[in-house]
Amino acid sequence: MTAVNPIIPGFAPDPSVVKVGEWYYLINSSFHLSPGLPIYVSKDLLSWHQIGNAIYRRDQLSLARSNTNLSTQSPTGDILLATGGLYAPTIRHHNGIFYVVCTNAIRADISSLDSNSVKQNFILSAKDIWANEWSDPVYFDFHGIDPSLFFDDGKVYVQGAAAQGISMFEINLLTGERISPERTIWTGSGGLYPEGPHIYKRNEWYYLMISEDGTHENHMVTMARSKDIWGPYETCPNNPILTARGTSEYIQHVGHCDAFEDGEGKWWGVSLGVRKASNGSCILGRETFLTSGRWDKEWLTFDMVKLIPTDPVRREGTYDLSAAPNVDFVYIRDADLSKYDISNDGTQVTLTASRTDLSHPSLSPTFVGKRQRRLTGESIVTLRHPSGVSALDKLKAGLVCYKDEHRYIRLFYEASNSEIVFEFLNNAQKTVNTEKHTIHSFEQLTLRMTYTEQSYWLSYRADTSSDKGFTHIASVDALQLTDRDFVGPVLGIFAVSEDDGPVVKFTDFSVK
Incomplete structure (x- = not known):
């Protein structure tokens, strides 16, 4: 069973x-x-x-x-x-x-x-x-x-x-x-x-x-x-x-x-x-x-809690955790829903960037995601190159595993330097890690976070890549995101800018 x-x-x-x-x-x-x-x-x-x-x-x-x-x-x-x-x-x-x-x-x-x-x-x-x-x-x-x-x-x-x-x-x-x-x-x-x-x-x-x-x-x-x-x-x-x-x-x-x-x-x-x-x-x-x-x-x-309860059950169970369209999507604190446009199937998302970043303790950053439900899986999204965005906007947009304002793993495109940036923050463990790869041009950029019970692996793929394969940029040990806390990880996408207003279009967003 x-x-x-x-x-x-x-x-x-x-x-x-x-x-x-x-x-x-x-x-x-x-x-x-x-x-x-x-x-x-x-x-x-x-x-x-x-x-x-x-x-x-x-x-x-x-x-x-x-x-x-x-x-x-x-x-x-x-x-x-x-x-x-x-x-x-x-x-x-x-x-x-x-x-x-x-x-x-x-x-x-x-x-x-x-x-x-x-x-x-x-x-x-x-x-x-x-x-x-x-x-x-x-x-x-x-x-x-x-x-x-x-x-x-x-x-x-x-x-x-x-x-x-x-x-x-x-x-x-x-x-x-x-x-x-x-x-x-x-x-x-x-x-x-x-x-x-x-x-x-x-x-x-x-x-x-x-x-x-x-x-x-x-x-x-x-x-x-x-x-x-x-x-x-x-x-x-x-x-x-x-x-x-x-x-x-x-x-x-x-x-x-x-x-x-x-x-x-x-x-x-x-x-x-x-x-x-x-x-x-x-x-x-x-x-x-x-x-x-x-x-x-x-x-x-x-009885002691086990993966399989001691007494028999009527049939084997399967997880079916969402019914209504996007009922399982979540935001951080008091979200301004006018900054979000989400398709009924949840795969196409347009975000209006705000100045609030994920590290803010009380305001709501432009972020939407789903709870991580599986020990082994992946979250993936494709970012279309933001049109009309200048270096002065200092736009950051991408994929993130978020627990709270003190702890998150993210992989994003930073427009001001034309870079793919990996960032890991855990203030409780006094850990900050970053890695940057320069990317010259793209129409579509796919960001991927693969996870197991032991670790997270982050990679990306630009449509201009010669081999069309994913480039690994960093990994994080699961212990580095495990603390004495109340909450769990949420996998999502975000957009932040020094100027309110840049619009970012994401496609093929999924959490598996």
Whole structure:
């Protein structure tokens, strides 16, 4: 049997699932990307396709202050790259309406530490999720992250991760008004950073499931229960109920889980995890994995996350991650969509260059791309020679693998010097590499980025080349793009100029 996991590969952290009728609906964090909060559907938990994004209009909210902070983590001295924006959504369904509750982590200023960020929590709703028409956010007062919703006996409760532990209060979904005081209901099993809470009810017990010890190597899922929703909660004697810590498993950093029951009475969990290569790289970042669960002596337990779940599934799964035209295209922060003209099949793209480069911490550069979904593949695009562009424009346009303003690999044409330029930046690792090749003239220039689990290879081909073959210019070890972070790679195209306005036409753009 072919591998099932990850069910949502490539930059797909913090999954949440709800089953309505014969369909499963799954949502992920998206941080600094817009549109935000992608929504996928499946009938069998294996084959998924994207039907929309819960944050799809610029007037819903702003991601301008979703910059990435670099902070030193003691005592290891490792650098943590904490990106702002849309954190850990939960999706639920009640009385014919879908609800998404989420945090927009807004950085206080460009140089602020994560602890000084503003946590803006909100609720979205949609009567017809397939129409991709979500409400404006309804904001509510909560100084924490990772909110979740639980419906019980006509009341609605929000659980979230606050400074003192897992907090909860009753809420009015229409107004965001608190109906009850906020109370701490559990501080976890003893691990650091109790977060990602969800409540489930079974046999008159309220089960609270959370994650602890951060989202990296010590990540774990723990549980507690109570006869009263407000507690006190007794800790599960089998904690952690899901983790990969202390193992040599290929799938590591397992945590942030949501549990659900299928139509046949079986329980499952979706969690984040990373595929960690033998050299220590986990190039695609945090992805969504499926694992089987069961109730054992009144407690829920999960099987270890594997490429193939322990229990049988109905059929082999295939990835089918986009449905509507260009639904999987993403931009950085608050994009000006007037600078983009994209064909329905996504292969022909015209960009209007802006002055904002990829390294800017808050503005939106002219960039569009797709999440890297595969460990092995390629991204390729053909650039037509920009007409009417002078050296004074200092135009840069080309192909890029982007994680955030501190880290990217790009291959581009620089008009001012008639050069093909390779550039690799990783401020967390204090690395900057460049390589330049002079190119005298061309009508069409093809740029290619080939990747494996171990490395990226960059090459180009001009239509004036005598052998019509690709010229290798540089390579990057995947470890050089692997850090303690929240996000994953996005493969796309960009255009930047010292003067606003140059138009660049790309053809045959693909991410495979």
